[in-house]
Amino acid sequence: MRAVESRGAGVREQPGHDSRHEKRRDRAEQGKIREPSRHEAMLVRGRWQTGRVRERDLVVLSEEPLNAETRLDKTRLDKTPAGMHYVRTHFPIPIGPRSLVIDGLKTAPTPFSLDEIRSLPARSMVVTLECAGNGRRFLDPKVPGEQWGLGAVGTATWTGASLRDVLRTVEIPGETVELLFRGADEGTPKDLGRRIGYERSLPINDALRDDVLVAYLMEGQPIPSEHGGPLRLIVPGWYGMASVKWLERITLLDAAFTGFFQKDRYVIDGQPLRHIAPRAVLVYPPDGAVVERALWLIGFAWSGAAPVARVELSRNGDEDWVTMPFLERGPSPYAWAKFTVHNFLLPGLDEEYSLLIRAVDAAGNTQPLEPRWNALGYANNAVRPTRIRVRS
Missing domain, CATH: 3.90.420.10 (Oxidoreductase, molybdopterin-binding domain)
Incomplete structure (x- = not known):
């Protein structure tokens, strides 16, 4: 497998640079703002305090009790705004005591x-x-x-x-x-x-x-x-x-x-359960994307037992794992670390690839390739593939 390259010049694809769909996307988002979703209405009614949270800012799994995911595909910042931070509740949201x-x-x-x-x-x-x-x-x-x-x-x-x-x-x-x-x-x-x-x-x-x-x-x-x-x-x-x-x-x-x-x-x-198991996720490009041969990679990695020591990448499931060159240390030992590659080169045109990303923490804990099944579905930190196709 070719080593990860990161050169300043020749970047063909980076987040947010697809101008062909920009106007169409803006019109669609304006439509959503004019007509709030039923999830948005539910969040306001349920004493949601971070303001008018649009449905596209979260992935709502259930309304009562409220459970919603962070939109990782929209995440670029080191920290998650309150209105985009995941929510986990078991029962209705109470009025918290002071x-x-x-x-x-x-x-x-x-x-x-x-x-x-x-x-x-x-x-x-x-x-x-x-x-x-x-x-x-x-x-x-x-x-x-x-x-x-x-x-x-x-x-x-x-x-x-x-x-x-x-x-x-x-x-x-x-x-x-x-x-x-x-x-x-x-x-x-x-x-x-x-x-x-x-x-x-x-x-x-x-x-x-x-x-x-x-x-x-x-x-x-x-x-x-x-x-x-x-x-x-x-x-x-x-x-x-x-x-x-x-x-x-x-x-x-x-x-x-x-x-x-x-x-x-x-x-x-x-x-x-105790410590968070190590995990790395690729937030760009998204799964199923059609990309140029040289593309940006952006993701986050975290672990609860020890800080992330490195993030590794493999292509198409081969055993050749390459260390990502740019891992930004988090502001605390308990914060995720952001990793980026500015110019990742893929061989060939009009080909499909499966990118695998895994985290290894300073204690030697490595993100597994296969899920560790358990009856309640906890701590499944297995590597997830990101499938992409290189544009011809």
């Missing part, structure tokens, strides 16, 4: 207002959050759950107080082994038959890392309701189920939590 309570074991219920949390030292981090079910749609045989493609991921700057600082105000008994986090959202899961709230726990040592936040800002603004505001837990590097939204209560536990979303969901072989 305070939380810490209790459990020997700790009397201790309330903390939003203002009290904001008075603590603030910390900001750029974090990539990914739903554990991202990629579920590609499993065979099919499994239940939201049929996420690859867009259940987004990157944003989260600002808040360190959870460790919040907990300094209470005495944590020595027998504490986990912290339980409860959100204000509640409902009845189909296969449970009774009403519950969303709850997840963290081992005490993981919870007391200084990078675990009780966040109140997303991209410098109050966290929108659909993203878990006013208060949301942020656990960098872990799948999104750990970052409990609409946070209302933290409970100290002397035994492992065995609630529905800890033992029946977000598990593989009975073990609760």
Whole structure:
């Protein structure tokens, strides 16, 4: 396979340069703006706080509860605007409380207002959050759950107080082994038959890392309701189920939590999910594109266990993996890294190719070529091909 080349001259195809369809696309988009989609109306009605979110800004999988994917094909920035950031909800969006309570074991219920949390030292981090079910749609045989493609991921700057600082105000008994986090959202899961709230726990040592936040800002603004505001837990590097939204209560536990979303969901072989598995996605060119022989490649790569060390490319499934030359380090260890190639040369004209992209993190974890099937469809980070044809 020819090595990846990146020369300043001779670029034949790059994002957004197809002027032949520009006017037609503009007219079509103007039509969409004049007649809001039913999804847009639903989002406004459902207390969507990031403004008028057009259907084309997200891929809406379900309306109630609201689940929507980031449009990766529209993603070029290092961070995802709130109105384009994926949304995962299990129940209807609640009105989030403006305070939380810490209790459990020997700790009397201790309330903390939003203002009290904001008075603590603030910390900001750029974090990539990914739903554990991202990629579920590609499993065979099919499994239940939201049929996420690859867009259940987004990157944003989260600002808040360190959870460790919040907990300094209470005495944590020595027998504490986990912290339980409860959100204000509640409902009845189909296969449970009774009403519950969303709850997840963290081992005490993981919870007391200084990078675990009780966040109140997303991209410098109050966290929108659909993203878990006013208060949301942020656990960098872990799948999104750990970052409990609409946070209302933290409970100290002397035994492992065995609630529905800890033992029946977000598990593989009975073990609760933790770190995000490495993944790289190509956002340009899109799958099925007809391209010039020299083209641009743009994508993002991320991993929760360690920063991405390199991104590799293979053509047509051969075993010759080439390291992508331009990998931009993310602004934090927990943010995705952008990779680009300005002039990737393909041999031949009027030929079809399948491009494979995979991520390798600094801990040696490599994105697999084949899915690892499990009954609930979690952590499917297998490489997905991008099929293109070179224009004759």
